[in-house]
Structures are given as structure tokens and as C-alpha cells.
Amino acid sequence: MQNLSPRHVKTEESLRLGVVSGWYSTKASGTFVSGPHDSEADCLRKIAEIDPPPPKDTKAKRAA
Numbered sequence: 001m002q003n004l005s006p007r008h009v010k011t012e013e014s015l016r017l018g019v020v021s022g023w024y025s026t027k028a029s030g031t032f033v034s035g036p037h038d039s040e041a042d043c044l045r046k047i048a049e050i051d052p053p054p055p056k057d058t059k060a061k062r063a064a
């Protein structure tokens with residue numbers, strides 16, 4: 001699990017960083033993982049694809 005989050009990079013910052021303005025998925029360290037995406041929703045979909053939530057533990061529920 002990478003704990004990715006969406007981040008919007010505006011035009012001014014994109015020029016400084018040398019990237020295209022848009023939404024990026026980032027690690028906690030600030031490292032870009034994917035992007036740019038057209039919208040926050042697109043970015044969140046990519047995050048779910050890259051870093052899916054952990055599966056539910058169905059064995060624990062059956063034992064309870």
C-alpha cells in the first residue's frame with residue numbers, strides 16, 4: 001500500500017517544476033506517481049487502480 005493522494009498543480013507551479021498543469025497522484029513524500037489527469041475524479045480512479053484498497057477479511061467475519 002502506497003497511500004497515494006491527488007494533488008493539483010497549477011500553471012505557475014507547473015512551469016517551475018517543468019510538468020504539465022493538471023491533477024497528479026502523489027506519494028506522501030510529494031513524488032509524482034501518475035498524471036497529469038484532467039480532473040480530480042480521473043486522478044482518484046487511477047489511484048484506486050494503482051493502489052487498490054485492501055481486501056476485506058472474510059475469514060475473520062466467519063469466525064466471529
